[in-house]
Amino acid sequence: MKVPFSWLKQYVDIDVTAQELEDKLFGCGFEVEELIDLGGEISKVVVGVVTECVPQEGTHLHICKVDCGEYGHDIQISTGASNVYEGMHTPAALDGSTLPGGIKIKAKPLMGVESNGMLCSGEELGLNDDLYPGAEVYGLLDLPKDTVPGTPIQEVVGLDDYIFDISVTANRADCQSVLGIAREVAAVLGKPLKMPATDYTVSDTTDDRLSITVEAPDLCPRYIGHYVRNITPGPSPRWMKRQLALCGLRSISNVVDITNYVMLEIGQPMHAFDMDTLESCQIIVRRAKDGEEITTLD
Template sequence: MKVLLKWLQDFVDIEDNPAQIAEKLTMVGLETEEVIYTKELFKNVVVGKILKIENHPSSDKLKICEVSVGTDTVKIVCGAPNVEENRYVVVALPGAELQGNKIEKVNIRGVESCGMLCSEKDLGLAVHSEGIILLENSYTLGKPIYEEVYKDLDDVLFVINITPNRGDCLSHLGIARELSAVFGKSLKKIISKGPKLIGQTKEFKVIIEDPNLCRRYTGKLVKNVVIKPSPDYIKVRLSLCGMRPINNIVDITNYVMLGYGQPLHAFDYDLITNNTIIVRKAKKNERMVTLDGKERVLDEKDLVIADTDRIIALAGVMGGANSEVNANTKNILIESAFFDPVSVRKTAKKLGLSSEASYRFERGVDIENTPIACEIAGNMMQNFADGQAVCGVLDTYPLPYEERIIKFRPSKCEGYLGTKLPAEEMEKRLENLKFGITKKRFEWDI
């Protein structure tokens, strides 16, 4: 699990040294394997300006660009179709290493090239790029890109080994909750106003055939979205955490998952037959094509999401190609659900199809968090996809969560720990973890 310090600080105010944070996490059972200062990943990647462009003498497609990088001017051979004179660009100088590729001085058809003009794909900020990055503003030539252009590249990345029993820590919020207890800090409010839960809507309906396999399914409709790239900070955070930025809609679902721990899926609403979601078991030898383009043969043990005609997703594992968000998508249905961990694990293992979503569902997600994550994603799509979120979250909740009361004796806790710990300290730690406490004479109800 990769988490970023700046992202953690969205949830809890911690200003401690990263080494101290790593040590504290390890001491509470979250082994921190590595601490990476992410700006080091972008050494020798700076702001430049194209001063002059000439045709390459031995190629019709290549250009020779004279580029100022502050105190020096270098020549770079570039084949991008969008190079322009007097434009600010991102330059990887010799010594840089991007996406595992070392940048060196090279001879390209008889011309020495001293670096590379970068695209978003080169920086890990896009899956595809049609040309180099052309910066819209003026920047200081020669400055590292993490100082002026992409400031979120200057962060601290913690690589944490999460044990299978700590599914609650598979998000920035989950790690922040642990840090809040360790450092005695309060968690910030994750949403200013809770979602309005509705039992039915004329826009779509949800049918759950087996509540034991899907105890809760929430959905939210966002209309008239514009598919476009995400804001830079979203792309940077996703990339540093090991996920590929794709487009604003897909990126928002991944951002909410990494931030809050709830996997989401975005359907193209107009591709759902009769606007009906049916959570059911697959039929024997029923087939579907998943988002990776592969046909899957299913059986009665696999839980699927279907409309009235066909399967549109493997529940908790991967979406279907027939309802995928594409460049022409206008309306989005956000899915946020609680699927049975055992069912998800069996399907993912049988099909050899592990995903970030299945990884979390297999370990258990917070069933009470599903409508909140849905609402957060809807708000983000309003802000970053120009959409109009339909009021309310449709909440189908056939098997509501029942709180468990744990009997806790402070005196026994000291015996297990083998050390003295004041009851006041125990109470404070539990409250920081958001446990409710009812004190009795010899024991507490947690």
């Protein structure tokens, strides 16, 4: 299972590096199959501010002067991106930089004009909209105006993180969640565990259409359903999209995402059903019948 370092830190005050924690997890019996450095393939890519943007005559290119802080305040970079504009804050891959996939960026002429790097899209940094808003827009990644020129791009877009890919054995079902791993981390570091909030308000509203029957208690000894109303489907908050993306899940909607989030967080499988779209509001847990076929959700 994939466990983000940043998510673990929400439950434990971790005072060691990701590499040191990897060793400690090995020491207490957890096989870390891989420690993934999200921004490890990226080097010398920083926040750049386009201070001048002039179309290059006879081409689709724009010749830009870019302020990259300590790396240079007047770096000339050519770009073919149609959404570039003066005052734009965007990732600048400088001469000698590296992008995901081992792509090397070198200073070279473009259409006869010297270009000392490349301005980047979100895709070129390995991002999607769940990891960073606007990353899938066609063209350059438009960063907030308060980002500081010269700041490593990993710090700005959240790539300064690690993912622990942990092999959890079948006898440790209690560790098949971020909270379960965090409990082990707290123990090995001698730190207190911060439990997530589980408080909620119950109303008196019920719906008589909802019923649950378990016909195979040997396979499923317990199945719980809860009626929730006044739900407005929509996009999830940015922090939730990011957490799911780091664990390998794409955001779908707030209703679906919260069930996936809770499953990853505490290890409780969940699913949300829209009662208005079901033929019946009876949930029946049973074995398949001989010759029975089903259509899956996907």
